[in-house]
Amino acid sequence: MVTVWFSLVVLCWVLFFVLEGFDFGVGVLGPVLGRDDHERGAIVRTVGPFWDGNEVWLVAAIGVTFAAFPDWYAALLSGFYLPMAALLLLLAVRGVALEFRGKGDGERWRRRCDTALAASSAAIVLLWGAVLGVLTHGLALGADGEVTGAGLSRSLDPLLSWPALAGAGLAFYAALLIGAVFLALRTTGPVHARARRWSVRLAAAGTVVLGGAGFATGSRLVLAAAALCMGITLVARHGRELVAFGITALGVAGAVVAVFTAHGDVVLRSTLDPAWSLTMTGAAATDSALRLLSVVGVVVLPGVLVYQAFSYWVFRRRVASERVPS
Amino acid sequence: MDVLDLTRLQFAVVTIYHYFFVPLSISLAATAAGLQLTWLRTGDDKYRDLTKFVGKLLIVTFAVGVVTGLVQEFQFGMGWSAFARFYGDVFGPTLAIEGMLAFFLEATFLALWYFGWDRLPRTVHAATIVVVALGTVMSAFIILAANSFMQNPVAYTLDPVTGRARLDDFGALLLNKVNLAAFPHTLAGALMAGGSLLLAIGVWRLRAAGEAGFRTLARLGAWLTVAGGALTALTGDHLGKVITEVQPMKMAAAEALYATTTGAPFSVFAIGGPDGGEPFLSVEIPKLLSILAAGSPGATVQGLDDLQAQYAAQYGPGSYIPMVPVAFWTFRLMIGIGMLAAAVAAYYLWGTRKGRTAHPLVLRLLPLIPILPAAANTFGWIFTETARQPWLAFGISRVADGISPGLTRGEVLASLIGFAVVYGVLAVVWLRLVRHLSRQPLAPAPAAAEPAADKIPVPVY
Numbered sequence: 001m002v003t004v005w006f007s008l009v010v011l012c013w014v015l016f017f018v019l020e021g022f023d024f025g026v027g028v029l030g031p032v033l034g035r036d037d038h039e040r041g042a043i044v045r046t047v048g049p050f051w052d053g054n055e056v057w058l059v060a061a062i063g064v065t066f067a068a069f070p071d072w073y074a075a076l077l078s079g080f081y082l083p084m085a086a087l088l089l090l091l092a093v094r095g096v097a098l099e100f101r102g103k104g105d106g107e108r109w110r111r112r113c114d115t116a117l118a119a120s121s122a123a124i125v126l127l128w129g130a131v132l133g134v135l136t137h138g139l140a141l142g143a144d145g146e147v148t149g150a151g152l153s154r155s156l157d158p159l160l161s162w163p164a165l166a167g168a169g170l171a172f173y174a175a176l177l178i179g180a181v182f183l184a185l186r187t188t189g190p191v192h193a194r195a196r197r198w199s200v201r202l203a204a205a206g207t208v209v210l211g212g213a214g215f216a217t218g219s220r221l222v223l224a225a226a227a228l229c230m231g232i233t234l235v236a237r238h239g240r241e242l243v244a245f246g247i248t249a250l251g252v253a254g255a256v257v258a259v260f261t262a263h264g265d266v267v268l269r270s271t272l273d274p275a276w277s278l279t280m281t282g283a284a285a286t287d288s289a290l291r292l293l294s295v296v297g298v299v300v301l302p303g304v305l306v307y308q309a310f311s312y313w314v315f316r317r318r319v320a321s322e323r324v325p326s
Numbered sequence: 327m328d329v330l331d332l333t334r335l336q337f338a339v340v341t342i343y344h345y346f347f348v349p350l351s352i353s354l355a356a357t358a359a360g361l362q363l364t365w366l367r368t369g370d371d372k373y374r375d376l377t378k379f380v381g382k383l384l385i386v387t388f389a390v391g392v393v394t395g396l397v398q399e400f401q402f403g404m405g406w407s408a409f410a411r412f413y414g415d416v417f418g419p420t421l422a423i424e425g426m427l428a429f430f431l432e433a434t435f436l437a438l439w440y441f442g443w444d445r446l447p448r449t450v451h452a453a454t455i456v457v458v459a460l461g462t463v464m465s466a467f468i469i470l471a472a473n474s475f476m477q478n479p480v481a482y483t484l485d486p487v488t489g490r491a492r493l494d495d496f497g498a499l500l501l502n503k504v505n506l507a508a509f510p511h512t513l514a515g516a517l518m519a520g521g522s523l524l525l526a527i528g529v530w531r532l533r534a535a536g537e538a539g540f541r542t543l544a545r546l547g548a549w550l551t552v553a554g555g556a557l558t559a560l561t562g563d564h565l566g567k568v569i570t571e572v573q574p575m576k577m578a579a580a581e582a583l584y585a586t587t588t589g590a591p592f593s594v595f596a597i598g599g600p601d602g603g604e605p606f607l608s609v610e611i612p613k614l615l616s617i618l619a620a621g622s623p624g625a626t627v628q629g630l631d632d633l634q635a636q637y638a639a640q641y642g643p644g645s646y647i648p649m650v651p652v653a654f655w656t657f658r659l660m661i662g663i664g665m666l667a668a669a670v671a672a673y674y675l676w677g678t679r680k681g682r683t684a685h686p687l688v689l690r691l692l693p694l695i696p697i698l699p700a701a702a703n704t705f706g707w708i709f710t711e712t713a714r715q716p717w718l719a720f721g722i723s724r725v726a727d728g729i730s731p732g733l734t735r736g737e738v739l740a741s742l743i744g745f746a747v748v749y750g751v752l753a754v755v756w757l758r759l760v761r762h763l764s765r766q767p768l769a770p771a772p773a774a775a776e777p778a779a780d781k782i783p784v785p786v787y
Contacts, residue, residue: 049441052392053434056425062399063422070414077403077410078730084404085741089748092393096752099389103382105762146407146732154734286485289415292496293422300426308430311438314445 001294002284005068006267008297010260012064014253016057017128018178021252022245023047023054025179027094027121030114033183033194034321037107040114042321044101046186049315051098053308055091060304067293071145071283072267079139079147079268080131081155087127094120125175126168127159133167134158136262138269141276148272174255177202178248181232185241189322196236199244203232221258225251330729332738333405336745338711340397342704343749347391349703352466352513353520353550354384355432355459362452372539375768378443379543380524381455382763385440390756392433394749399425405738409718409728415493416482417472424468431461466516467500467509474505476719477710478572484722491722504572507565514557515664515706518699521550522667525674527764530693539768545678548671551699555668562661563618570619570627573720575637575646576713578630579653581615586629590615595658641721648715656709664702670695 026047034040047054066073077084093116101113139158142148147155158164180202183195206229214223228251236244263269267283270276284290327335358380365373399421402410410417438446439454446454475482481498482491493499528544531537570577583590592614613623620627630647637646674692677684684692714720718728 049437052389052437053430055392055396056430056433059396059399059425059429060422062403063418063425066399066403066410066414067418067422070411070418073403073414073418074407074410074730077400078405078407078732081404081730081733081737082740084400085744088393088397088400089744091396092748092752095393096389096755100386100755100759103386103759103763142732144731145411146730148732149734151734152736152740154732155737285415285418286492289419289493292419292493296419296423296426300423304426304430304434308434311434314438314442 001287001290002068002281005064005284005290005293006280008301009061009064009068010257012057012061013260014256016054016061017256018249018252019054019057020051021125021175022178022182022249023051024121024125025175025177026183027098027117027179028125028176029179029183029195029198031118033180033191033198034114035190037110038323039191039321041102041110042187042189042191042319043183044098044114044117045319046183048098049311052095053311055095058091064293068285068290069267069280069283070285072278075139075141075145075147075268075278075283079141079155080134080158082152083127083131083155083159087124087131090120090124090127094124121175122172125171129168129171130159130164131167132171132256132259133163133165134161135259135268136167137161137163138263138271138277140272141268141270141278142272143276145276145278170255173202173206174248174252177206177229177232178245178252181236181241181245181248184236185245186318188318188320191321192318196239196241199236200233203229203236203244207233225255228254329733329735329738330726332735332742333729333733334725336405336738336742337401338708339742340394340401340745340749342707343753344391344394344398345703345707346700347387347394348466349512349516349519349699350387350523351384351391352462352516353554354380354387354523355436355455355462356517357520357524357546357550358384359452359455359459362455366448366452372542372768376539376543377455379539379763379766379768381440383523383527383760385436386756386759386763388432388436390752394752395429397745405730405733406728407730407732409723412490412723412728413475413719414490416475416491416499419493419496420468420472420475420499424465424472428461428465428468432458432465435461463513466512467505470509470512471500471502471505473710474502474508475499476717477508477569477714478502478504479719479722491719503568504565507561507568511558511561511565514554514561515699515703517554518551518558518664518667519554519696519703521547521552521554522671522699523547523696525551525671526693526695527760529674529689531764533689534765535767537768541678545675548674551671551695552668552675554699555665555671558664558668566618567621573714574628575630575633575648576653576710577619578628578633579648579650579713580657580709581627582650582654583615583627583629584631586626586632588616588626589613589624590619590627592618644716646716648713653709653713656705656712660702660705660709663698663705667695667698667702670698 026043030040030043034043062073065076097113097116097120101110101117104110104113139147140149149157177199180195180199184192184199187195207226210222210226210229214226228247232244232247235247265280266277267280268278358377361373361377361380365371365377402417435454435457439451439458442451442454479491480502481495482493484490485492524547525544526547528540528547531540532544566577581590581593591610591612594609594611615627616625617623619625630650634645634647638644670692674684674688677688716724716726718725
């Protein structure tokens with residue numbers, strides 16, 4: 001039961017990072033790929049109907065983590081207090097910028113929203129990447145399951161470490177790549193052409209950099225990522241956009257799974273004393289709570305997936321970025 | 327302020343702020359659904375235009391509600407991890423179920439509705455907004471169940487080994503009698519919040535532009551406000567009785583009733599009294615408190631002093647009396663301001679009957695009316711939450727025991743400043759957008775449609 005719920009928690013996080021991953025990437029790429037107000041509007045419209053539904057996977061992920069593993073939820077969020085507060089504020093700015101862009105008045109308002117959207121999306125991706133990076137390493141958990149330390153540095157210091165920096169860099173790259181691939185899939189016209197060029201270039205660059213790093217460190221995981229990038233490069237060059245998107249999404253999903261299962265059944269590693277690490281069973285809720293959740297999970301989750309898929313189907317049409325001569 | 331007080335302040339600030347937008351989302355979604363169904367039935371395009379108009383208000387309001395609601399879900403772990411561990415079994419599933427069941431519905435179907443005007447068949451499209459409206463109501467019910475547990479813990483056992491609450495029966499948790507009383511009261515309050523916003527916009531636009539549709543909007547808003555007011559009074563009376571039963575200390579604090587009294591009067595207001603001394607000015611209605619609290623003029627209402635002695639014997643030494651002046655005044659402000667809003671709306675309906683125009687002064691002041699229900703709702707929540715002190719979950723867990731043990735003052739202060747700044751900016755932007763949206767004519771809005779959408783091929787993958 002505990003393992004099933006651990007898998008479901010990871011599934012929710014995977015869906016969040018894959019689905020929001022592309023709309024974060026689209027947010028960052030907006031001012032880069034959209035040359036004018038009209039093109040940037042087309043870029044925002046590619047995610048307009050979806051981003052809110054995507055973000056709900058964060059609500060689900062954190063809610064299910066709380067429900068199934070209350071100790072994990074408590075240690076994670078209080079331990080990452082300031083990064084989480086920053087993430088929430090950035091998500092607030094980003095959501096509002098997306099939703100308010102088309103409702104305000106004039107081009108200046110929209111340009112401001114585009115800037116806020118790009119800046120907040122970039123910062124969110126970097127922060128999440130850093131948090132995931134730290135998770136592979138562990139936190140300074142004390143015997144009571146809380147992160148120790150004093151002042152602001154208690155929850156900020158972990159972000160100034162090498163795993164955090166590597167995580168931030170990789171996440172930023174992944175968001176750009178999946179954003180570009182998604183835009184290539186969802187648009188027509190000049191934005192489409194640019195997004196396609198960018199996705200090929202980004203994937204090729206990833207192949208070289210990750211390949212080099214993989215051979216240098218001998219890490220099979222990094223080599224696999226490099227191989228994936230090579231695949232994306234080839235497929236994107238041939239304009240097979242759905243396949244390219246599928247492979248990229250698979251890569252992001254794999255990375256998230258790798259982070260969550262990095263330490264076997266230890267869900268949160270203590271860097272102070274291995275005995276203080278939080279294990280899957282140690283952090284789990286009672287059986288009765290898990291049983292209740294299972295009923296809901298079996299009934300509700302498939303339904304959610306069905307109607308979200310339906311919404312992607314309704315808005316399957318590509319967004320035009322070329323100007324229609326009037 | 328120490329870490330505990332700062333964390334409490336932070337919780338209060340983000341929760342109150344979130345709750346400015348929640349009632350509006352609930353009532354605007356219901357109103358949009360009602361208007362669209364009316365349009366489907368009558369075929370009168372005025373209702374379609376009004377639906378789209380209300381829909382745009384709903385979208386911007388919902389967006390702020392979503393991003394501030396996300397904070398709510400995180401802060402139990404961030405600032406109150408000890409409470410999250412203690413209460414995880416009860417609250418975790420409730421929150422998860424609310425997210426998966428209700429919130430997913432709202433977010434996905436609101437997008438389908440807003441962007442789907444030209445893509446979905448008419449009835450399917452109307453169904454999507456009905457789903458959104460049902461989703462908001464369902465959200466409210468499930469979340470209020472979690473709050474009701476804190477007022478009146480039910481359906482749990484305390485695990486003797488871990489000392490944590492263990493959920494026994496989810497159905498019983500949802501059907502907590504506090505929830506059954508608080509849920510309709512909350513919906514009625516939401517009706518007033520949304521109604522008064524529509525009333526304000528309708529009156530303002532009618533004065534500025536004179537479009538006939540805005541008269542419909544204003545009168546609809548006024549009706550919703552009046553109906554909401556009547557329902558809040560009825561449901562509030564019931565909720566008061568339930569609370570008197572499960573949290574007698576809370577109602578005693580609301581009345582600043584120190585000594586147990588038979589045939590207790592209701593104090594309309596008192597100056598100098600609530601801190602315990604004899605008030606030098608007070609207006610009282612004889613026997614009303616006994617009627618309100620227990621449904622009979624001769625009933626005995628327990629006073630603070632007796633309850634304190636009783637709790638000290640039951641739970642150990644310490645003070646169990648909440649801040650009485652806060653409870654006393656927020657309770658009165660909640661009722662007074664809420665009823666004022668309903669009265670103003672009723673006066674507007676009376677003044678504009680049969681095509682008449684209301685008094686110019688009323689018209690000039692009416693655009694400010696949304697402040698009233700928002701204030702009444704806020705005072706209601708401050709009363710509910712502060713008059714529960716020192717308990718987090720009444721009788722089993724104290725506020726001081728719920729805070730994250732590792733949390734430092736610097737962290738909370740930094741995040742509090744962050745929230746204050748960003749939320750302040752959000753409020754200004756939201757107000758400006760609502761004003762901007764309200765200025766647009768009630769004509770069919772082509773906003774959601776893509777230019778020349780028909781020329782764009784469905785992609786062949």
